[in-house]
Amino acid sequence: MESKMSSAFKNGSSRSKPEGLSQPEYRRHLPAQNRILIESRNCWRLAHADRFAFLIDADAYFAALYEAVTRAQQCVMIVGWDFDRRINLLRDRRNGEYPVILGDLFMSVLSRRPELNIYILEWDYSIVYMFERELFARFRAIRSHPRLHFRLDGNHPLGGCHHQKIVVIDDALAFCGGIDLAQQRWDTRSHKPHDPRRLNPQGQLYPPYHDVQVAVDGAAAAALGELVRERWLRATSRRIPPAQPAAADPWPPDVIPDIREVEVGIARTEPAYRGRKEVREIETLYRDCILAARKYIYIENQYLTSTAVGDALAKRLREKDGPEIVIALPYRRIGWREEYTMGLLRGRIVRELQREDEYHRLRIYYPHVEGLEKGCKNIHSKLMVADDSLVRIGSANLNNRSMGLDTECDLAIEASGNLQVERAIRLLRDRLFADHLGLEAEEVQQTIESEGSLIGAVEKLRLRVTGFSVKPLSPHLPEWLEKVVPVKLLLDPERAFSLGNPVRAFLPDESRRVSSQFLVGTLIALLLIFSMAGISHWTLSSFGPLKAALAQSMVSLLQVPALSSLILAIYVLGSMLLIPITLLVFISALLFEPLHGFLYAFLGSHLAAMVLFVVGRWAGYDLLNRCAGNRLGRLRGRMQRGDIKAVLGVRFFPVAPFTLVSLVAGASRIHSRDFLLGTLAGMTPGIAATVFLVHWMKIIFREPGFAKYMLIFNLAALVVPVLLLIIHFRIHRVHAGRKTDQTSQE
Incomplete structure (x- = not known):
């Protein structure tokens, strides 16, 4: 396939379109090996x-x-x-x-x-x-x-x-x-x-x-x-x-x-989901285009973390007579979260490509604008031009998730020897470089022709004093930081995670899906509690005066009457903004001593639930369904009985976020008394358990030596049986639901 792809641009760009044939008609007369865009392979x-x-x-x-x-x-x-x-x-x-x-x-x-x-x-x-x-x-x-x-x-x-x-x-x-x-x-x-x-x-x-x-x-x-x-x-x-x-x-x-x-070729990425097969046309098209290019590849993109694209580019760089590769990227990612995740992964790809660039055919630039505080504009385009013969533009970033996990759509056109299309693609390339360099497209075109090299022309033109330029991009984050960042597929996955796999072998076949996800989710929650408690203890114990000052401040705050109202308001506002109620309860337990933490979590959760219940009653189910799409059907079905047991079931065994449950309950016309009592009975044990666990974690990290390990052992002896009991009842509930569904279908 590589030889066929590589000959496509070389042969296609050297032959002229016969007179009287439009570009689509001419394409149909080309042999298959001269085409890059092929339906069912790299385009839909x-x-x-x-x-x-x-x-x-x-x-x-x-x-x-x-x-x-x-x-x-x-x-x-x-x-x-x-x-x-x-x-x-x-x-x-x-x-x-x-x-x-x-x-x-x-x-x-x-x-x-x-x-x-x-x-x-x-x-x-x-x-x-x-x-x-x-x-x-x-x-x-x-x-x-x-x-x-x-x-x-x-x-x-x-x-x-x-x-x-x-x-x-x-x-x-x-x-x-x-x-x-x-x-x-x-x-x-x-x-x-x-x-x-x-x-x-x-x-x-x-x-x-x-x-x-x-x-x-x-x-x-x-x-x-x-x-x-x-x-x-x-x-x-x-x-x-x-x-x-x-x-x-x-x-x-x-x-x-x-x-x-x-x-026009329409290429897609669609993940495997609910019986639909995975579609990776965009990834295939990138590989085919990179393999086919003979003279140059020009890329603009927001990211550069795709393993597939990085490997394909590295392969071409290792070739003695491969194409020039010019890539325009933003200097820094927007925001610290992306800078220290995707920015690190981009640094790895850039270093790998630079190591493979034995023949000096790679340039990676960022656009520089004089007068800006940070000196650069944001590159958000997703574009690739190859040999004046193919251009692709769309939504897909050069990251792993755009190749397999997210839903994407790109458009591509191929010259196939059509001089009109070649001129348009070449003009687009020149206009893009002219914008980045602060020049006219004609000057860019003339310089490329005189230099006989895209890299040579850009290196010459970028030295002009216009207020706009492109500058070489090098990884600016330290290499030691990369060592503490998780594997790239955790930060930039190309497929959906399957957290249940590690425990799949230990559970009965008919109950694996629900119970394994629940077990792993619970274990992750426990790990989070241990981690946060440890971090908070380590941080505060390392700064004695700060710890004392914070403790004194907390005592003072507890004496302020408005504090309670503020905390309750945070619960209501946070729930309306879809912040998980479990997170709010955990933070309350972590910041306050057990009694205050429980009271704040208890009152805040139930106040938020009632406010959302009223909003749901006002909005009605039709409006909520139009807002949330197809996610409410199952949840509404569980509440169709409209009594305390229905609310208790979705609260004690959460099948949907706290906010959605409360809104749907209001829209489903459940009596407010039943909703409140069901919420009290369903959530209070979980709130108490969270406060209890966080309190024990704080004690554990304060205790030295043998006492600490005894506390951990005792805590495990209490938690594990309860966890297994919950799993047992959850599996039983799932089986009962499936039997009910089968009976109704019969």
Whole structure:
């Protein structure tokens, strides 16, 4: 396969397209070994586009989207990792007759077009990203208009996400790439250091931001519409009707196509989930493109931690006559969490590639902007160009999770000897480098031609004094820090974790799935308690004066009447923000002595439960189901009896987060008395046990020598039998539920 792939660009770029044949027709006459894009191998669909345009940076994309939405007649379908209705699409561009704020624009076009429906499918995001999102956006969107359909999609494996960024309008126009309709994406190609237009909805200036999107029409747009409809069906169990042939052309008049008459490859990543097979077309396409390149590979990406891509690049670097490889990455990851996880993994890949670069054909740069405090703009694009013969743009990062765990979509076009396509790909490459270097695309092209080398041209041009440049990127985190970071697949997994496997062999076959996950989860919780107690003891015992000062401060705080109200408010607010109630209880037990810790946890948990119960009663089940997607069916089924036993069951054996249980209980019309009594009976033992365990942990870490080990032994003697008893009852409950389901089906 390698020889076939390697000959594709070499042979394809040297032959001209026969006159009278369009690019798709010409591709069909090529032998298979001259093609890179192959359906069912590295792409899901090869579909024709009459028009194809590169939209560099969100200024161009948002303006095009604005024009397209105002022309929509039947449906606008959006899937994204993030969505924010507050973004300004046009900034200082000429405003038309429609509002420029995204949410207001939707309301305006819906009010004027009675046949129009707008569908928005956003990833049901992790709590890690909570403060980067528009809080309560789902409630505002749902209440705003009956033909604005907003759903959250959590239909993916544990640890995964939906990362596609696609907009389809009337099945006649589609946008796909790396840009979400969210805050802190907008920027122009000039990337000025302090552009006053580059503000988030809170009015704060954010750094320059670079990304790329693609616009397509024709069969390619219809195929992306098919993909979006399948996502919607999986998330909501409802179908979006197909659009009828559009009477009006939604293509934005200000967007000049870069290519006409081209075949577009649509590549996906989809994880194995609920009977669906894994799809790794994006990873396969990366490997095929890297193996096929003869002259150069140019990559822009937010990450560089993919094992598959790193191995493929290293293999080409070891070849004596391999291609030049130029990679543009952001200088630092955004935020300390990513810097010390993904940043470390990127450093490992960079070092490995540099060690393989025996023939000096590798350059890794970051874009530098004079006048910025940190000196660099954020590279968020997911793009690869090879030999002027193939370009791919989409949502997939160069990390492991984008190759197998997350849901991704990339678009690719292949020249196959078509000179028009080759010129468009070459121009895109030159425009990108011109933006990074502060130059004109013509000068970049002339320098590449005169130098006969992409690396040679970039090295020459980056020395110009323009205020913009690219600088060599080297791993800036110390190597010793890498040694204490876990294996890369734990930080950047390519498949969902299966925590139950280590204990699978010790459990009965028919009960493995539920009981093993429960056991491992409990053991992890115990490990967390030991770790946190040990860290807190070690830290405080190492600083005697600090420990005394904190203790005195705690005593003073306990004497403040407002403290109790503040703690209870934290429980309510934290639960509404989906912070696990177990975490809040654990922190209370850790910070306060046992009696105070128990009282705060007990009162805070039950107050939060009642507040959420009232919210659920007000919202109703239909609204909650539209917010949470397909996750509430089972939970509602468990509460259909509507009595104390139903609430007690889901509280004592938690099958869903505390917040969801409380909301669904309110929406299910369970009597408030039954809900409160069931919550009291179901949660109080767990709260007491958590406070008890944390208290013992603190005692254990205070006791010296033999006494410490005796306490650990006694604690284990108490905990293990209780744990096994819970597992026994849980297995029994699962079997009873399965028998009930089988009986009902019969």
